[in-house]
Amino acid sequence: MTLQIFVNAVIRTQDPKRPWARSMAVSDGRVVALDDEAEALVGTGTEAVDMDGAFLMPGLIDVHNHHSLAGAADLFECNFLPTDDVDTILETVARWSASLEPGAWVIGGSWGSGLFEELSRLDTLARLDEASGGRPVLLKDDSKHNRWVNSAAMALAGIDASTRDPEGGEILRDPATGLPTGVLIEAGGVLVERVVAASQGYSLKQMARACARGIEILHSYGVTAFQDAATSLQIMEALRHLDQSDALAAWVVSSMQVNDFIFGTTPLGEELVSRGEEFRTAHHRPDFIKIFLDGVPPSRTAAFLEPYLPDEHHAHDFAGHTTMPAEDLVGWLRRTAKTGISAKIHCTGDASVRMVLDAVQTIRGEGFHEAKYQIAHGQFVHEDDLPRFAALDVSADISPSLWFPGVIYEAIKTVLPLERATKMQPNRDLLDSGATIGGGSDWPVSVSPNAWEAIQGLITRADPTGQFPGTLWPEQAITLEEALACYTTAPARMLGLSDQLGTLEPGKAADFILLDRNPFEVEHSALAKIQTLQTWFAGKRVFQRA
Numbered sequence: 064m065t066l067q068i069f070v071n072a073v074i075r076t077q078d079p080k081r082p083w084a085r086s087m088a089v090s091d092g093r094v095v096a097l098d099d100e101a102e103a104l105v106g107t108g109t110e111a112v113d114m115d116g117a118f119l120m121p122g123l124i125d126v127h128n129h130h131s132l133a134g135a136a137d138l139f140e141c142n143f144l145p146t147d148d149v150d151t152i153l154e155t156v157a158r159w160s161a162s163l164e165p166g167a168w169v170i171g172g173s174w175g176s177g178l179f180e181e182l183s184r185l186d187t188l189a190r191l192d193e194a195s196g197g198r199p200v201l202l203k204d205d206s207k208h209n210r211w212v213n214s215a216a217m218a219l220a221g222i223d224a225s226t227r228d229p230e231g232g233e234i235l236r237d238p239a240t241g242l243p244t245g246v247l248i249e250a251g252g253v254l255v256e257r258v259v260a261a262s263q264g265y266s267l268k269q270m271a272r273a274c275a276r277g278i279e280i281l282h283s284y285g286v287t288a289f290q291d292a293a294t295s296l297q298i299m300e301a302l303r304h305l306d307q308s309d310a311l312a313a314w315v316v317s318s319m320q321v322n323d324f325i326f327g328t329t330p331l332g333e334e335l336v337s338r339g340e341e342f343r344t345a346h347h348r349p350d351f352i353k354i355f356l357d358g359v360p361p362s363r364t365a366a367f368l369e370p371y372l373p374d375e376h377h378a379h380d381f382a383g384h385t386t387m388p389a390e391d392l393v394g395w396l397r398r399t400a401k402t403g404i405s406a407k408i409h410c411t412g413d414a415s416v417r418m419v420l421d422a423v424q425t426i427r428g429e430g431f432h433e434a435k436y437q438i439a440h441g442q443f444v445h446e447d448d449l450p451r452f453a454a455l456d457v458s459a460d461i462s463p464s465l466w467f468p469g470v471i472y473e474a475i476k477t478v479l480p481l482e483r484a485t486k487m488q489p490n491r492d493l494l495d496s497g498a499t500i501g502g503g504s505d506w507p508v509s510v511s512p513n514a515w516e517a518i519q520g521l522i523t524r525a526d527p528t529g530q531f532p533g534t535l536w537p538e539q540a541i542t543l544e545e546a547l548a549c550y551t552t553a554p555a556r557m558l559g560l561s562d563q564l565g566t567l568e569p570g571k572a573a574d575f576i577l578l579d580r581n582p583f584e585v586e587h588s589a590l591a592k593i594q595t596l597q598t599w600f601a602g603k604r605v606f607q608r609a
Contacts, residue, residue, distance in 0.1 A: 065110050066090045067602065068101050072114035073581060077121050077551045078566040087119070089573040092601035096569055118581040120547075121567050122287025122574035122598065123514050124554035127407075127439055127460050127503025129207070130291055130315075131270065131298050134277030136507055139269075141171030144510065145205035145470045146530065149181055149190075152202075157194040168259055169195050172203035173507070174211060176361040176474035182211050183235045183246040191245065201255050205470060206359040207508050208325055210252030212245050219262075220255045229254060231324045231386060248362050249324045256327025270301040278313050282606035284512050285576035285595035288314035288564050290554075292407060292439065292505070293353050295320060295328040296335055299342035306344035312600045314346050314574075316558045318353035318407045321395055322386060325355070336404065350559060351435075352399050354408045356385050356392065357415040360442075361474035365412035368445060371478050385415050393422045396434070400426055405435035405559070407460065413443040420451045427455055437557060439503070442466050442487040449489060453497030458557045461488060461500050461549070463517035464509035467524075468531040490521065491539040501554035502546075518546040518582075519590035527591035543582060543590075573602040 067089045074084040076097070087094060088101035096104060105111050136142060141159035143152050152174055160169050174182065181187060191200060191213045199216035203209070217223070224241045228234055232250025234243050247255065265273065281289065291298060294317035305311040319336050320328065339349035358364025363371050366383040373379040385392075396406055410416045416438055423436050438452075439460040452459060465471055466487045476484045493500055502521075504512040519527040521541050524534040541549075555565030563572050577597040582590060598606035 066095070066104060066108065067110045067112060068105055069112045069114055069119065070102060070105075071116060073116060073118045074567060075118070075120040075547075076567040077547065078568045081568070084567070087567060089602045092573055092603075094567055094569050094571055094573050097567075114577070117596075118578045119567075119575050120578070121551050121565060122576055122600065123285045123550045124501070124558070124564060125281065125286050125289040125504050125506075125512055125514070125550070126437070126501040126554040126557055127292045127462060128281075128289050128506045128512055129293060129508070130277030130281060130289060130506075131274045131301065132207075132277075133280065133507040133512075134273035134275065135265070136171070137280065138273060138276055139170070141169055143171065143173070145173050145175040147175070149178060149187065153190055153194045156191065156200065156202075157196075160195045160198050163198060165196075165198065167198055168263060169198050169200040170259065173205040173207070174202055175205055175470045176359075177470060177477070179246065179361065183244040185237050185240070185242060185244060188214065188245045201252075201259060205508060206361070208249055208359045208364070209362055210247040210255060212247060212255050214245070216255050216258070217243055217245065220258045222254060249358050249364050253324065253327040260327055265297065267300055267304060270297050271304050274298065274301045275305060275310065278311075279606075281313065281512055282598045282600075283595060283608070284514060285578075285598055286313070286512060286514070287574040287576075287598060287600050288554075288558070288560065290316040290318060290351070290407070290503070290558055292318050292503070293320050293323075293326065294318055294349070295326070296330060296338065297328070299339070299347070299349060302347045303342040303344055306346050311344070311346050312603075312605045314560060314564060315348070316351060316560070317342075317347065317349040318351040319349060321352050321354045323355070324358070324386065336399065339404070348559070351405045351407050352395065354392065354395060354406060356387070356408050356410050356418065357383060357412050359411050360478055361471065363478055366414040366418075367412040367443070368414045368417070369483070372480060382414065383412055385418055389418055389422060392418060393425050396422055396426045396436070397429065397431070400431035400434040403433070405437075407437045407439050409439045411440045411442055413445045413448070416441050416444050417448055420448055420455060420457060423455045423457055424451075432456075435557060435559060440465065440505075443483070444489055444493075446492075449492050449498075450496045452493060457498075458553075459493055459498055459500040460503050460557070461490065462503050462505040462509070463488075463520045465505060466535065467520045468526045468533050468535050472535060473531075485536055487535060489536075489539050490541050494541060494545060499553050499556060500549055501557045502549040513591070514550045515593040516591040518543070518550065519587060521546040521549065522587045522590070543587070547582070573599060575599050
């Protein structure tokens with residue numbers, strides 16, 4: 064393979080021993096030398112590429128996304144924004160439905176968490192029925208935990224006034240008639256998701272196409288490695304197929320689902336986890352399980368230490384609950400640690416965070432020190448639990464786009480007292496306590512996987528899009544250097560890939576990006592405007608901005 068030497072560049076290596084370089088030599092998908100050592104290799108049989116002062120850095124690592132869902136949504140689904148009002152959503156559904164065959168499913172999203180009350184009315188259900196032209200509809204909210212479906216979809220799923228709420232979920236009903244309104248909370252949506260899967264599940268070819276499309280979009284934002292945060296058997300089959308076809312242009316770490324109150328996929332738990340090794344390839348690593356330990360605050364399914372605000376459906380002392388008892392959580396962590404499998408655990412309330420820390424304390428005490436544990440989201444952490452992250456070697460998988468001032472924060476303010484709602488994502492305190500924090504987009508829960516929007520928000524604690532005013536707990540701001548680490552070195556450690564990724568140094572993968580400007584020369588309020596001009600994976604250019 065030709066030895067490529069990138070010269071006259073501004074290279075941020077993210078290696079603390081050598082943070083900056085001007086030249087980099089790449090061969091056979093690896094970085095082989097920097098600076099003088101790289102320039103000394105220029106000669107016959109080499110390709111020197113003059114970067115003309117351009118800024119290069121390691122490929123970004125997204126520690127939490129759902130790439131296949133995003134790819135499928137881009138290819139096959141009806142899309143609208145969480146900031147859209149009901150009228151706009153219905154207009155979009157009507158246009159999309161008109162393009163489909165009669166009886167075809169209308170699948171899409173994402174509706175905003177603040178629309179619960181307006182959507183959970185029979186007159187709104189009637190409007191959705193009309194917009195769909197009689198076709199069954201399933202629309203996901205901005206957390207992807209809840210669903211809005213129409214009458215045709217409920218009929219196919221057998222949901223009517225006599226249907227009981229499933230374990231871990233709720234069917235919202237009209238208080239006067241008891242009829243379902245079409246809003247399904249958590250596992251309530253699985254009743255319909257299973258019907259969709261049975262009637263129009265994706266083939267291996269379609270799933271591979273969805274995965275590949277998701278990765279193409281990630282490349283356009285400079286992402287070359289990521290952790291899929293809720294991986295099904297079908298997704299792992301597609302990833303294996305892509306890598307065996309030399310078409311997987313990213314490092315992917317899978318989190319195999321233990322339980323599921325959202326997607327309606329099968330198999331789950333031990334039946335899925337026991338098969339993970341079948342799908343290991345050069346760039347796909349099925350090294351984690353995924354446990355949903357609670358839901359999300361806006362639907363009052365997150366587990367808190369203190370109660371939610373009371374409403375007509377919940378008592379004054381209701382604080383939510385976890386999806387499993389502590390002993391079951393410990394059991395899962397113990398069994399998987401014995402086989403070398405790590406865990407990503409979804410927690411959005413401080414009670415679920417504490418349960419995880421208690422469980423890991425038990426596991427570490429039993430001698431299991433190699434397993435990696437991530438608390439995903441963890442917007443709310445009790446101050447007593449902050450130092451326990453570092454002490455127990457538990458990482459924080461943060462999702463900045465989900466706690467900027469915005470739609471989700473506005474919804475959380477309606478269910479929690481303001482003084483608690485504002486205390487989200489204690490990143491400064493976590494870092495100061497020695498914890499590792501890694502950035503995850505949770506895309507397509509977030510509108511895009513743009514890490515620069517997240518980096519700006521981590522520094523400013525403000526909405527980088529400018530749609531929502533103010534800041535959220537500005538004392539928890541972090542620095543640019545710390546924010547860059549959240550998308551490079553920190554997630555590389557969290558995923559067990561630090562021997563391959565996170566820095567540009569000899570011996571590591573030649574995964575890097577070319578930016579349109581130097582982040583260290585940009586005002587913090589303008590970081591979100593940074594664009595990726597080129598993305599390189601294993602020494603090959605996989606994205607070029609037109």
